[in-house]
Amino acid sequence: AQSVTQPDIHITVSEGASLELRCNYSYGATPYLFWYVQSPGQGLQLLLKYFSGDTLVQGIKGFEAEFKRSQSSFNLRKPSVHWSDAAEYFCAVSGATNKLIFGTGTLLAVQP
Amino acid sequence: DTAVSQTPKYLVTQMGNDKSIKCEQNLGHDTMYWYKQDSKKFLKIMFSYNNKELIINETVPNRFSPKSPDKAHLNLHINSLELGDSAVYFCASSQVDRGRFVDTQYFGPGTRLTVL
Secondary structure (H helix, E strand, O other): OOOHHHOOOOOEEOOOEEEOOOOOOOOOOOOEEEEEEEOOOOOEEEEEEOOOOEEEEOOOOHHHHEEEEHOOEEEEEOOOOHHHHOOEEEEEOOOOOOOOOEEOEEEEEOOO | OOOOOOOOEEEOOOOOOEEEEEEEOOOOOEEEEEEOOOOOOOOEEEEEOOOOEEEEEOOOOOOEEEEEEEEEEEEEEEOOOHHHOOEEEEEEEEOOOOOOOOOOEEEEEOOEEOOO
């Protein structure tokens, strides 16, 4: 069955520190992978996506993610976190049906 | 310009009532979706329409009925509301191009439904 696992429910980092949010997926065919961010009381905003090609993808707000097929992972990274990055982050996988399957989310808190 | 909009933003109602949530997109997309986010923030797809045709219908009670009058609108009607229907409902849209069946979904701001 298709699934996405985000092992970290809650992460706290200091402002200016680096960040890595983990995402593992289970999908039988070629996965299409996404990271979305949800600020409190807001909708979901796309950070970046991977469809094919270069396995290191760049997104908005200085985020990047690396697709590693051998590890079934698509981890999100940012070299220096800003206080405004505090939000809930969702990893998602999609296939030919265009049905997004989401992970349970990681809540990021940023300490001053 | 708002790409995907939903009304209302908040909806508080009594058990047993019937309510509708409206969604409109001005992106020119041909596919629209409804997702439900529960109290634990878990997001799950409910329905998907492509050019007014239902293409995804997950295991959702038949009290939920989506309606797409045209490809820019996808409304969600809920009959006989129950306490467990309390959630945030998100509408999304995407353009499914020929030759590539998957594309980015753009989400609306959500409708927070509270059933008392």
